[in-house]
Amino acid sequence: MKTQLRTIKGILKEQIAGGIYTSQRKLPSERELSELFKTTRITLKEALIALETEGLIYREERRGWFVSPPRLRYNPLSRSHFHRMVEEQQRQASTQVLTVKTELASSEISKVLQLKTLQPIHRIQRLRSVDNRVVLFVENCLISALFPDLLHHDLSQSLTALYKKHYGFETARSRFDVIPTAAPEQVAKALNLAEGQQVLKICRVNYNQQGVVMDCEYEYWRPDAMMIEIESISPHSNACEP
Amino acid sequence: MKTQLRTIKGILKEQIAGGIYTSQRKLPSERELSELFKTTRITLKEALIALETEGLIYREERRGWFVSPPRLRYNPLSRSHFHRMVEEQQRQASTQVLTVKTELASSEISKVLQLKTLQPIHRIQRLRSVDNRVVLFVENCLISALFPDLLHHDLSQSLTALYKKHYGFETARSRFDVIPTAAPEQVAKALNLAEGQQVLKICRVNYNQQGVVMDCEYEYWRPDAMMIEIESISPHSNACEP
DNA sequence: CATCCTTTCTGGACTAGGTCAGTTTTGATG
DNA sequence: CATCAAAACTGACCTAGTCCAGAAAGGATG
DSSP, X not given: OOSHHHHHHHHHHHHHHHTTTTTXXXXXXXXXXHHHTTSOHHHHHHHHXXXXXXXXXXXXXXXXXXXXXXXXXXXXXXXXXXXXXXXHTTOOEEEEEEEXXXXXXXXXXXXXXXXXXXXXXXXXXXEEEETTEEEEEEEEEEEXXXXXXXXXXXXXXXXXXXXXXXXXXXXXXXEEEEEEEEOOHHHHHHHTOOTTOXXXXXXXXXXXXXXXXXXXXXXXXXXXXXXXXXXXXXXXXXXXXX | OOSHHHHHHHHHHHHHHTXXXXXXXXXXXXXXXXXXXXXXXXXXXXXXXXXHHHTSEEEETTTEEEEOOOOEEEOTTSOOOHHHHHHHTTOOEEEEEEEEEEEEOOHHHHXXXXXXXXXXXXXXXXXXXXXXXXXXXXXXXEEGGGSTTGGGSOTTSOHHHHHHHHHOOOOOEEEEEEEEEXXXXXXXXXXXXXXXXXXXXXXXXXXXXXXXXXXXXXXXXXXXXXXXXXXXOOTTSSTTOO
């Protein structure tokens, strides 16, 4: 510990680990802290940002800095849906539908969905929370033709469950990409992040039992709110026996 | 585009996309850019950091800012090793051994490796580059008893290949966690990052054909250098047929 | 008791500098 | 032509503020 920055980070870390801020989970304001540590707001802010990157604290725009709850464990390979996954970890889940649109697929989406003709798609944007903290912005793009009347159902539940119940579709195979990047404007606003802040982007494409692309999904996670957990089963193992 | 920050980000983005800095891949210095944009170094630096978070540029400590090459696609489930994976993507890979130690397992490592007694482990720290750019710090911890004389081999190659060739062990199953976090001091130094900068941490545990834990691995990736790409095969599919 | 308005508090955005520690370049010297 | 030291350059780290917009709390009013 040589620089001021390191010292401040170290002290704050220790205080957070010690549970000093557990009552409200809220840290003192930047101004207060900078006076406490006898430094400028800029230096102090850098320390906070470093702890944010580490996943120990998070901020809400113009509301303050808070201690991060434990990370949610997320297995994108499991077919368990969001609400069940969260509840299995003794946490409370909620979903809020933001916008629902039906429009012609953009060239990018057409490519991902392997569309050969210009087709309308449903675009569903939702916001998901764990213990009342918004952690995930998710957009689903699905081929309208495959899902007639989809928009008349309750979209705050699991879409995967809807696919199965009303259309007989199951996700047989999926591929996904995980990309550390910055939050686009709309996502930042919805997740209560400052623009340009770090998020974990997950793009997935789901295939049904017939091997046909059903939908694609863009997930944007608050990076401190989760960790990905994957258990592989190699072709050399006995995974295929009943 | 309202704030200065956004304007600067927009212009820089366009210039990077336009390939203006392709000759050297190096951006002008912070001081130069701040004069060009008629702003202070702090504001300009914030713009650079936002682009860094997005994965468009990266910095090397006290060397400057550079345009990021395309992301490496990385599938942690594939049993392909680093060098092969990189070469399959028409890039050039290299590995440098940093330190090799044999010591008693810490309590954390003991837990991960499911050790019941106090045992010595080998700790191998390596640095991996793509096209001469350091992108990955990786530490392998393996049970010494399982791998006699391991340290006498060339450790700059694939360890998985070594396990197979000299010990007959194959990775039958593995589990891994992906965690967005900040670079610890040692890692930051090795990867040429400022301390506290963002990295993608991947912890994996490998099991051999007998279902015994072989080793665990801690990977720290420069976040702009890669994306994770996973293709799932669900139990409902026909994946097990030859 | 609800509603609206004002005040206070918060982080976001910005200015205008400075010092310090590594990196790179350059130029003198053998 | 190689070597080494000095100079120039780079981002890291730091000070000391200002102004702004959105969030929250308090109080007055119906």
